[in-house]
Amino acid sequence: MAANIIDGKAIADRIRQSLKDDIQRLNAKKGIVPGLTVILVGKDPASQVYVRNKERACMEVGIRSKVIYMDQGVSQDDLLQEIYRLNQDKETHGILVQLPLPSHIDEAAVINAIDPRKDVDGFHPITVGKLFVGESGFEPCTPKGIITLIKETGQDISGKHAVIIGRSNIVGKPVSIMLLKENATVTICHSKTSNLKDVASRADILVVAMGQPEFIDDEYIKEGAIVIDVGTSRVDGKLKGDVVFDKVVHKAGWITPVPGGVGPMTITMLLKNTVQAAYQSE
Numbered sequence: 281m282a283a284n285i286i287d288g289k290a291i292a293d294r295i296r297q298s299l300k301d302d303i304q305r306l307n308a309k310k311g312i313v314p315g316l317t318v319i320l321v322g323k324d325p326a327s328q329v330y331v332r333n334k335e336r337a338c339m340e341v342g343i344r345s346k347v348i349y350m351d352q353g354v355s356q357d358d359l360l361q362e363i364y365r366l367n368q369d370k371e372t373h374g375i376l377v378q379l380p381l382p383s384h385i386d387e388a389a390v391i392n393a394i395d396p397r398k399d400v401d402g403f404h405p406i407t408v409g410k411l412f413v414g415e416s417g418f419e420p421c422t423p424k425g426i427i428t429l430i431k432e433t434g435q436d437i438s439g440k441h442a443v444i445i446g447r448s449n450i451v452g453k454p455v456s457i458m459l460l461k462e463n464a465t466v467t468i469c470h471s472k473t474s475n476l477k478d479v480a481s482r483a484d485i486l487v488v489a490m491g492q493p494e495f496i497d498d499e500y501i502k503e504g505a506i507v508i509d510v511g512t513s514r515v516d517g518k519l520k521g522d523v524v525f526d527k528v529v530h531k532a533g534w535i536t537p538v539p540g541g542v543g544p545m546t547i548t549m550l551l552k553n554t555v556q557a558a559y560q561s562e
């Protein structure tokens with residue numbers, strides 16, 4: 281039997297609808313309009329598209345969005361000064377610096393400059409530390425979207441064996457911690473893992489975040505597993521996941537498509553974090 285498709289687009293639309301209501305309530309109660317300010321350095325076409333998508337998504341739900349464009353050659357000091365200014369700006373509840381930054385700028389120094397109370401991307405070391413020790417704070421957007429999608433299956437995460445392929449700071453590591461918090465038994469795999477197929481095919485929940493297009497076929501899958509495909513690679517102009525969807529769909533119990541799975545959830549979780557920041561601002 282074919283797997284149930286986890287429709288990230290439909291789930292994201294539903295969450296955005298409920299965010300609109302939250303924003304209206306916040307406005308009616310406290311007169312606050314949530315505000316997200318994005319800093320974009322340079323003219324990288326992919327980054328420009330991401331920033332435009334974020335702007336559009338903000339507008340649709342009623343978040344005030346501002347984009348600060350800076351030259352490719354901007355000095356690190358000027359960029360940091362702008363962040364310090366935004367840290368004090370009452371209309372900015374969330375600050376996001378679009379990555380990657382030009383090579384003359386120290387990415388860590390820039391992220392560290394953001395006030396953790398406005399760190400809606402969830403990349404500041406204080407935010408990461410809170411996630412690690414289980415204190416409340418912002419959860420990074422893609423992992424938060426992944427957990428939401430897994431919960432949408434209606435299956436209990438507690439006690440399940442979750443295997444994550446990938447150990448990046450933005451996906452693999454945080455999603456592992458979040459699954460642990462949900463009481464899954466967690467295994468993290470990476471490029472040096474031996475017997476990847478053996479490990480993956482024992483997973484009740486398999487999260488694939490490798491950036492290797494169509495690497496994972498049905499031999500890596502346990503019958504009935506929940507499979508979350510985070511990968512997005514452009515191959516001949518088409519967006520491909522890390523999973524061979526057409527094969528895996530016949531073995532998994534649930535699967536996310538690419539596009540239309542994790543992707544739409546990431547921006548939605550950014551909107552959610554921005555609304556959370558606005559609620560916590562007073």
Ligand code: NAP
Binds near residue numbers: 492
């Ligand atoms: P990344 O930083 O490049 O990390 C990739 C991870 O996969 C690394 O830990 C790497 O292992 C591991 N890996 C690579 N090849 C492997 C192999 N053959 N066997 C086992 N492990 C392997 O990537 P990322 O930033 O986490 O992103 C992963 C994918 O998700 C990319 O396609 C990215 O575009 C996509 N993504 C999508 C969204 C979204 O919103 N849809 C958001 C973020 C990322 P090592 O650590 O040993 O090198």
